[in-house]
Structure formats: C-alpha cells, structure tokens
Amino acid sequence: MWRPSLPVSLRAALGAAPLSSAGTPRALEGKVALVTAGTDGIGVGVAEALGVAGARVFISSRRAQNVQRAVEQLRGRGLQVSGVPCHVGRAEERERMVQAALDTFGAIDILVSNAAVNPHFGPALEADESTWDKVFQVNVTAAAMLVRLVVPHMEKRGGGAIILMSSIAGYQPMTGLAPYSVSKAALLALVAALSPELLPRGIRVNGVAPGLIRTRFSAALWQDEAVRERALKELGVERLGTPQEVAQAVLFLASPQAAYVAGQTLLVAGGARPRL
Template sequence: MRLQGKVAIVTGGGGGIGRATSSLFASEGAKVVVSDINEESASATVRLIKEAGGEALCVPANMVIPEEVEQLINKTVDAYGGIDILFNNAGVGNEEVRLADISVEEWDRVVDINLKGVFLGMKYALKKMEERGGGAIINTSSVLGHKGKKYVGPYNASKGGVVLLTQNAALEYGGKNIRVNAVAPGVIDTDIIQGWKDDERKWPIISRANALRRIGQPEEVAKVVLFLASDDASFVTGSTIFADGGGMIF
C-alpha cells in the first residue's frame, strides 16, 4: 500500500477525476476527505470507498470561499490529526464564445474556481503540512494550461496560472519537505466534456486529437496523481506531468 496511514484531501471529489483518485487513494491505505461543492456527489464517492472497505469522510466546500476552504482544512485536521496530501482538483469549463463576448461574470467564475480555488487550498493546507513536517500537493492543470485553444480564454488562462503557481509553491516550500506538482490531463471522459461530446461535428475530431487516438479515463489520471502523492515521487517537485495520450505533441 503506497499511502498507508496518510491523510488526503481531494477537492472536486464528487466528479470524474476526483472520484477515481479518491477511490485509488483509499485503496492504497489513505484516509480520504472527499470535498466538493456538490455534497450529494461527494457523499456518493465516500459511500463507494466505504463499500470497498476504505476510510473516507465527506466535507463539502466551495473552493472559492476562503472561510469554507479553511473549514475544510480544519475539519480534516480535527478528524484525522493532520494533512499529508492535497489534490487540488475542483474545476469548471467556460461558456465557449470568443473573448470579447465572454461576460466579466463568466471570466470571474471560471478563473476564481480554477485558479483562486487552487491558491486557497494551498494557502490553508501549507501551514498544516509545515506543522506536520512535510506533505505533497497536486494541482490540476490541463493540456489547455499549456496550449491555446479557441473559445476557452478563461480556462486557458486559469490552467496556465496553475502551472506557475505550482512552481512558485514548490520553490517556497521545498525546504519544508513539501512537494508541489501538477497533473495536466488531456480529454478525459467526465461530465466536464459533455458539451464537446454533444457536438456531433466536432466530437469525432476532438476525441481523437492525440497520439493514442482515443479519450482517457479518469482512472488513468488518478494513477499519475497517486504517483505524485506517493514516496515514489520523493524527488519530484515543481513538475507538471501530462496524462493526455500525447495530446500535447499532437
């Protein structure tokens, strides 16, 4: 078991990648705090983990609200005594229109969840990890944090920001034995891509736009996150690992 006795928080833990990763963490021996703005879906993840014999707790939080994020961290420490792993994964796509047609509200919504949410998760977890003597943080970026795509301006900007914020935190906290990395998924079969799937004209192209010529499964991202969370990645920090079927090189 690669995470025996570790305490892990997964944000967006009711969604596709968050659920797969929560389940994998638990099967590797971690106590998992499953968090999501959607309490119902986070509770369903906890149920699945418990049915499989794992340990998990549901703590709903909106990652955009500082008080809720602080409470998530404090409740984790109260329940399990500390935090070893934070998977900062909650995220949303944007309404796909050209930049000048994106409302300011839509810009704020997407950048707040995808980037400020990652900042807030780290802001409150880092101090607890420092007190514990170390930890591992994995932030979710995207291929679209590295490569521009039409009609996804706020998403592009927020996911690119996650990469540099990850490097910043890795530099500032490496001396405290805290590793900070990012995972950059390509097109993965979860609810967030439903709009693309529904587009009969574009989907045949989007779904094969990588070297492996298929979309990925959430479990294929979860395995990369597990690597980054575990001691197998003991000398890996400030990195972004792509789980994209070669989407970046396509």
C-alpha cells in the same frame, strides 16, 4: 568522504521514507489526503486510488448529496473516506473544509486541488468580466489559498505533497475554452512558483495536466461526435482518456516513488504534443 547534510525538512521532501515502501500497494498507509471536487469524474477516481494505496481520504463537492453519495460509494469498497460540501471559491467554506478534515483524520499530508469551473463555451471575446472572475476565483485563486491553508499542517507532519490539477488546455488553449485554458496555464506557473518556496519546508508541489478525459465535466467536448473528432484531431490523439488513468498519475506524485519530483506538471494526454 565528507557529504553535505540536508535540513530535516528538505530530506523529507526528497524522500525520507524508506525506498522499500515506494512500490508497495499500501504506499500511502498512515497518510491523510484532501481531494477537492472529489465526488465525480477525475476527483472520485483520485480519491479511490489514494484510498486503495492506504490513505484516509477527505473529499468535498459543492452539493451535500454528491458528497454523501461518493462517501458511501467509496466506503463500500472498504476505504476510509469522509467529506463535506464546500464551494472552494468561498474563503469561509475552504477554511471549514480544511478544519473538518483535521477534525476527522487529525492531519493533512496530501492536497489534490481538483475543483474547477468552465461556465463559458464559445468565442473568447464573448466571455464577459464576470465569467473571467468566476473562472479565476475557483480555478486559480482557490487553489493558491488552499495551499496556504494546508502548508502549516503539512509542516507539523514533517512534509507533504501537493498536486494541482491543470489541463492540456493550459499548454494548448482549446477552441471555445479561452477563460478555462488561461486559468489552467496559470496553474502551470503556480506549480513552478510554489515549488522552490515549499521544497525546503518538506513539501513537494507538482501538477497533473489531463488531456481529453471522458467525464461529465468535459461532456461538451466529446458527447457530440463532430465536436469530439475535432477535439481529438486538434490534440493529435486517438481516444479519450479515463479518470482512472489520470488518478494513477496523481497517485505517483503523492507517493514516495516521486520523492525526487518537484515543481513539475505531468501531462497525461495520450501522446498529445501541445504547442506551448
């Protein structure tokens, strides 16, 4: 029976790797992953999970001492990790980071765009224009520009995987987090917009939307008991999640196990049912 053949790049995006490699502990052997904001919380959890799966991992954070600490921590676990300080909201620093990853490991197969800011906690109308600009510059524009930077290098390798870190707040805006919530909703659309453009080029684009995760970044939502209980009730869940639980979702989307998954955002939120 005649069967239509797929372009090489599309076959790569849909899983050219042998199926037998998908479930092995070293499913990412030979791959290089770039993880932004990879020194704490979800980011360092993702870096560790990818490294344990065999990837060489390049991480970044705004502060050099945080990068050094995380690199030493992860190398101490036997992982191949390096990194540089980078403010992803600045074009020249993004370019230097990508080049440093290439200079260190020679390739980029996986991008996890995890960096985000939330400088405002309060009523939406109290957020001024500079706050909205900062949130969108770091949370949305930087993610899109990083994708633009890494795509040519992924194509040279025959394909790749991109994971954009959204949030349940992108589906269900949370009290006091209007700019952040709107920016995370934009990332849901960015995943959907990029996927049909990049899938024929061998690159799968997906997202992960964590719920309320116990990290320093989200401390304003869980350190105070009353605020925590209100947030859990608002989301309809029993407990906070962990960075490691989010990292496993990212690992799945980066691995051959997700060869037939593209243009999706995976909600990792303890059973929360967002309204949008």
